[in-house]
Amino acid sequence: MSFSFSDPRSFRRWAAGVSLILAPALIVLSLVIDASSADGHEMLLAYAANPVQTAWHSTLLHYGWVFFVPGIIGLVHVVRRRGVVLAHIAGAASVIGAINMSSLMLSDIFHLAVYRQLPPEQAKVVTEADNPAFSVVIPAWQLPGVILPLAGLVLxxxxxxxxxxxxxxxxxxxxxxNALFVSAPTGTMFFYLIGPVILLAGFGAMGLRLLRMSDDEWTPLPSPSPSAAAA
Structure with missing residues (x-):
């Protein structure tokens, strides 16, 4: 488990391993401090009543998805011989999806600001108003931000x-x-957290696996060419 900032194999292996542990841990922590266990209008009312708590929740959730990116790249790196094509496709989808997902957390802050500045019913009208931009944003940004990281990480x-x-x-x-994460009913902390906790167990164990790899397991040194060996 050696680590060195000056050794590219050691540093990149540790960055990937730590990221796989840290990413789901931040997601779990963000849900623990979530300002609301409700959904929809009631959730936004709770967010407006707890702005600092909401800001921490959204920030931690944002960085949870950001930290998945180096971990995903690390997993793609160690897949060799078998599963390479699947790893390349799933890794690319997961990275794009995780970046999109992280940016979606900013909508919490926008909704928080609207609900703090306007009466609740008027704020609801504003946040639910039809917007022509949604015809582009939803299929090109929101849906890839939800579907790609969830499906890509499984693959x-x-x-x-x-x-x-x-x-x-x-x-x-x-x-x-992932299945429990997207389907858990709101209002019960146990069901709300069980999916992310399972993700933390799975990715955490894989992160430890990367941390325990030798540098040669992480990046095998190239074999000498026949001419070099003969010399």
Whole structure:
């Protein structure tokens, strides 16, 4: 588990491993301090009543998805021989999706500002008003920000399993965690958190696997050419 800022193999391996642990941990923490266990209008009212708590929730959730990016790149890097094509496709989708997802957290701050400046019913009208820009933003930004990271991470975990770097538990935990994350009912903290906690267990274990790799496992040194070996 050696680490060195001056060694590219060591630093990049540690950056990927720590990111895989930190990303889901920040998502769990953001949900623990969420200002509301409601949904829709009631959630926005709770956000407006707790601006600092909401800001921390959105900021931690933003960085949770940001920190997935180096972890995803690290997982793609270690997939060799088997599962390579799947890892490349799933990794690219996951990176694009995670970046989009992180930026969606800014909408919480916009809604918070509207609900603090306007009466609740008027704020509801403003936030739910039809906007022509939605015809572009929703399919080109919002939907990729939700679908690509969730589906991409499952497929990337399957590629890692296919490469023999983890057992079946890794894609199973990512699939179960994501499914519970998007389907959990609001109002009950246990069900709200169980999906992200499963993701933390799965990605955390994989992050530790990267941290425990030797530098040669992370990036094998190239074999000498036949001419060099003969010399």
């Amino acid at each position: 990337l975990a399957a590629a890692v399993w296919r490469a023999g770097l983890a057992g079946w538990w890794f894609p199973a935990s990512v699939l179960a965690g």
